[in-house]
Amino acid sequence: MYLKSLKVENWQCIEYTKPIFENLMLFIGPTNNGKSSIISAIMFFLGYRNLRTKDIRNLDLPLELEGIFQNFSQANYKNLKDFIYKKELTLKIQKFPNYDVQYKIKINRDWKTITEETYREIISHIPILYIPPFQDKKQINFLVNSLFEILKRRNISETLMISSLKKLANSLQNDYVSKGLYRNLLFEIFRSISEESQKRNHSIIGNTIVFFEEPELYLHPQAEKELYNAFIQLSNLGAQLYISTHSSNFISLKHYKSICIMRKHKDFGSRAFQFKGRLFSGDEVKYFNMNYWINPDRSELFFAKKVILVEGQTDKIVLGYLAKKLGIYKYNYSILECGSKSIIPQFIKLLNAFKIPYVAIYDKDNHYWRTELEIENSNDKNRSIQRAINFKFGDFIEFENDIEEELYNEKRERKNYKNKPFYALKTVSEEDYIIPARLKEKIEKIYK
Structure with missing residues (x-):
C-alpha cells in the first residue's frame, strides 16, 4: 500500500501542512525550513521512530497526524479489507496535552480507537529504509540488514546482481569506511537495485519507502544525475523514494509534481508548497x-x-x-x-x-x-x-x-x-x- 497524503499539525516547526505524495518525493528548501521536520513526521506516523517531547511544537495544543493510504496489493487488500473504505485506508495519531498517544482508524465515516499493536500491524505493510546524511557503524549494519530482510521477504533469488549487492553491503560494514566511500557505495547499491528492477519490470524492493537525506553528498555532478535517474526508474516500478536535497541535479521540471518546497513563516511555521495540477498544455x-x-x-x-x-x-x-x-x-x-x-x-x-x-x-x-x-x-x-x-x-x-x-x-x-x-x-x-x-x-x- 502507498501513503498518499499526510495532515500534520503541531509537529516540530510545522503548525499545519498537508503534503500530497507521489512515489518520488523531492523535499527542498533552505536549511532550517522544515525538510527534516516533515520527514520525521512521516517516519513517526509509519512507526519508524518514537515520539519525543521536543516533537510537539506547542505543548498546550494537540498533536495530530492523519494519513490516507491507497493502491493495495492483493495480499494487503485481503488482510486489511475490513478497514478499507472507497479504496482508501485512513489512520490518525493524536496526542492531547496530559494524555497518552491515541491511535485511530476510519471505518466508513466514523473514527474507531485501536491499540498501538493493531496500528503497527497495519503500517507494517510498508517496509522502510532510512539513510541519514552520515551514519555510524551500528546504523550502517541496521540499514544493510533491513535491505536484505526486504529482499528476503520478497523472495528475490540469488543472482549475480544480488551477490554483487552483498559485496557492496559487506564493504559498508568494514571497520573503516570513509564518508566519501560510504556515499559512493550507497550510489552503487541503488544503481544495482534500479538496474535489476528494470530487468524484472518491477521494483525488487517492492513498495518500500526509502528516506534518503542529501544523496548528493560526496558525489560528483554526473553521479548525482545518474543516481537521480535510478530513483526515477525505481519509483516508476513501484518503490517510494522520499528525498531531501539541496542539489538541482535531483530536480526535473518534467517531474514537477514530485517537488515539495518547505518554507518557514515567522508566524505560521513551516509549510509544504506543491502543485499537482496541469502546468502546460498543447x-x-x-x-x-x-x-x-x-x-x-x-x-x-x-x-x-x-x-x-x-x-x-x-x-x-x-x-x-x-x-x-x-x-x-x-x-x-x-x-x-x-x-x-x-x-x-x-x-x-x-x-x-x-x-x-x-x-x-x-x-x-x-x-x-x-x-x-x-x-x-x-x-x-x-x-x-x-x-x-x-x-x-x-x-x-x-x-x-x-x-x-x-x-x-x-x-x-x-x-x-x-x-x-x-x-x-x-x-x-x-x-x-x-x-x-x-x-x-x-x-x-x-x-x-
Whole structure:
C-alpha cells in the first residue's frame, strides 16, 4: 500500500501542512525550513521512530497526524479489507496535552480507537529504509540488514546482481569506511537495485519507502544525475523514494509534481508548497521541454529565494555584474535566462504554481527602426507577460527599449546588435563606466 497524503499539525516547526505524495518525493528548501521536520513526521506516523517531547511544537495544543493510504496489493487488500473504505485506508495519531498517544482508524465515516499493536500491524505493510546524511557503524549494519530482510521477504533469488549487492553491503560494514566511500557505495547499491528492477519490470524492493537525506553528498555532478535517474526508474516500478536535497541535479521540471518546497513563516511555521495540477498544455509542453533541455541548470529556480527572469545572455551577464558593482548582488537570487520573451510567461506560470517570488524583465522592443507590425507583435508579448504575473509575489520591469539602450543611455541602430553579450560586458567593465540613473534604479528594484 502507498501513503498518499499526510495532515500534520503541531509537529516540530510545522503548525499545519498537508503534503500530497507521489512515489518520488523531492523535499527542498533552505536549511532550517522544515525538510527534516516533515520527514520525521512521516517516519513517526509509519512507526519508524518514537515520539519525543521536543516533537510537539506547542505543548498546550494537540498533536495530530492523519494519513490516507491507497493502491493495495492483493495480499494487503485481503488482510486489511475490513478497514478499507472507497479504496482508501485512513489512520490518525493524536496526542492531547496530559494524555497518552491515541491511535485511530476510519471505518466508513466514523473514527474507531485501536491499540498501538493493531496500528503497527497495519503500517507494517510498508517496509522502510532510512539513510541519514552520515551514519555510524551500528546504523550502517541496521540499514544493510533491513535491505536484505526486504529482499528476503520478497523472495528475490540469488543472482549475480544480488551477490554483487552483498559485496557492496559487506564493504559498508568494514571497520573503516570513509564518508566519501560510504556515499559512493550507497550510489552503487541503488544503481544495482534500479538496474535489476528494470530487468524484472518491477521494483525488487517492492513498495518500500526509502528516506534518503542529501544523496548528493560526496558525489560528483554526473553521479548525482545518474543516481537521480535510478530513483526515477525505481519509483516508476513501484518503490517510494522520499528525498531531501539541496542539489538541482535531483530536480526535473518534467517531474514537477514530485517537488515539495518547505518554507518557514515567522508566524505560521513551516509549510509544504506543491502543485499537482496541469502546468502546460498543447504546444506549450513541447516548447517548454525543449527550452528546459537546452538549459537543464534552470532547475535551480526551485532553490532560489527570488527568481529574476530575463530574455537572454546579455541580460543575465550584465545584470549580475552591475548588481555586484553596486554592492547589492544576492547569491540566493537566481537569474534565469528564459531564451526568449515568448517563453517568459511559461516560467511565470511555473513560479506562480509554487509561489516562488520573482521579477520578469523584458525588452519593450519599440525601437524607432522597427516596423509597425513588429512593434504590435512585441507589445502583444509584453502584455502577455504582464497578464501572467501574480502581483502577490511577482513583478515586472520593462527595458526601454532593451538593455543595450539602457546601458549606453542612447537610442541604438539595428546594426549595433552584433555580439551583444561581449560588447555589453566590455562596456560595463570599463573603469570609467557610470551606470545611468534610470538603469541603476531598475537594478535596485530587481534586487530589493
